[in-house]
Amino acid sequence: MTFQKTLNNSLVRYMELIPGTSAFIDARTPGSHLKDNFCIIGAGVAENSKQHVHIRETAGFNIGAAGQPPGIKNSLHSHNSAELFIIFKGEFRFYWGNEGQYDTVLSPGDVISIPTNLFRGFEVVGRDYGFMFSVLGGDDSGGGVVWHPEVLSQSEGHGLYLKSDGSLVDTLAGDPVPESSELMPKLTDEEMENFDQYSVEQMQPFVVAKSNYRPVVSSFNSLNENPDYQEYALTGSPLAQDDFQVKSEDKVSIFAYELNNRAGLPTHSRKEKQVLINYSGDTLVKVNNGLEQGQILMTPGDVFSIPEGTAISLENQRGESLVYSILSSDQPVKPELQSGKKDLKLG
Ligand SMILES: [Fe+2]
Known part of the structure; x- marks a missing residue:
């Protein structure tokens, strides 16, 4: 395969x-239907084995996406691994707590x-x-989703069943109806008490609004001098050398990275x-990759x-570029700048 391929x-x-x-057990529950779920890198926590996965190989994390019209709910659930969201279009109301009693709207x-x-849970x-x-x-997304018992109750009668191994059975797609002993047990009241509750105020440190992005000293040497360049450290560990806005x-x-008027990042590689x-x-x-060079023009989304094992450079071509970089560590090391010119052939 060529490098460009x-x-x-x-x-x-x-x-x-x-x-x-x-993708999920609530997909046919009235008010939670009409949702699109996307597995972009890795299968994520999708319960339906027929879900299309764009790139199977994970990057130490999974990238997915949720798309839905206004008024449709993504039901209350919990995760055993981190779950972060970057809003791309529309306004999302996130709600949380055992009763979904707290909320905030993100843009x-x-x-x-x-x-x-x-x-x-969330709705548009x-x-x-x-x-x-x-x-x-x-890589395995913490093993899946833990559903609120009411979500499992409300899913009954719509042809979808969640088995205790986390897999989804769709009788409308021809799967046989599973035995009740095979189904995911509902959490008991006692188990529910073990879940955390965060007030709206307690959730604030876990949110960074775009209007509050705070520029940091650039990891790329002299770029701070360039008015067409801004770097933001959005989320990462409190122990990291970067001063992340959300410490998690x-x-x-x-x-x-915000890049305007053809500003860019110089060629560099990352350990992560x-x-x-x-x-x-x-x-x-x-x-x-040291021998060959190729390129990708990224457009919104x-x-x-x-x-x-590759090094990259970025350059704004049109409009105002805002590019997110997601790294496989919450304590990333600084990027390594590729110095000197190597004789690269276009691949
Ligand atoms: Fe989730």
Whole structure:
């Protein structure tokens, strides 16, 4: 396979995303239907084995997405691994707690890291279809979703069954009805008491609104001098050398780069696995593996899993580029700048 083909296979275009409409047990419960679920990198926590997965190979984390019209709920559930969201389109109301009694509304560009062991759900408010990217910590996403008992009760009678191994049975798609002994047991009142409750105030440190992005000293040397460049350290461990705005031990970190008027990042490599999400503008990513070079032009909503062992540069081509970089560690080391010019052939 040519190097450029490898790069093309590591890119998922927003326009080419294939949704699953019955990824989870609540997919046919009235008020929770009409949802699109996307597995972009890794199978995430989708319960339906027929869900399309764009890139199977995980990056130490999974990237998915949720898309839904206003008024449709993604029901209360909890995760055993980190779950972060980057809002891309529309307004999302997140609600959390054992009764979903707390909430906040997030807008495009806002980022939230939801603590584990906490029931959470979300719906789109306003008039427009909402779309957001999700980042799930770990290659196996912590083993799946834990549903609120009421979600399992309300799913009954709609042809979907969740087995205790986490797999979904769809009798409308021809699967046989499972025995009740095979089904996922509902959490008891006692088990429910073990889940955490966060007030709205306690959740604030886990949210960074786009309007509150705070520029940091750049990891790329002299770029701070460039008025067309801003770097943001959005989420990562409190123990990291970077001063992340959301301090959370998610086993991933998220940076954002704002690039205007053809500003860019110089060629560099990372120790961690890296995925780029292009939020806005057109951004040219040049990639080399030391021998060959190729490139990808990212447009809004595109996701690019950077092949391991490569170095990349970024350059704004059109509009205002805002690019998220998701790394496979919450304590990332600084990028290594590639010095000197190597004789690279275009692959
Ligand atoms: Fe979730």
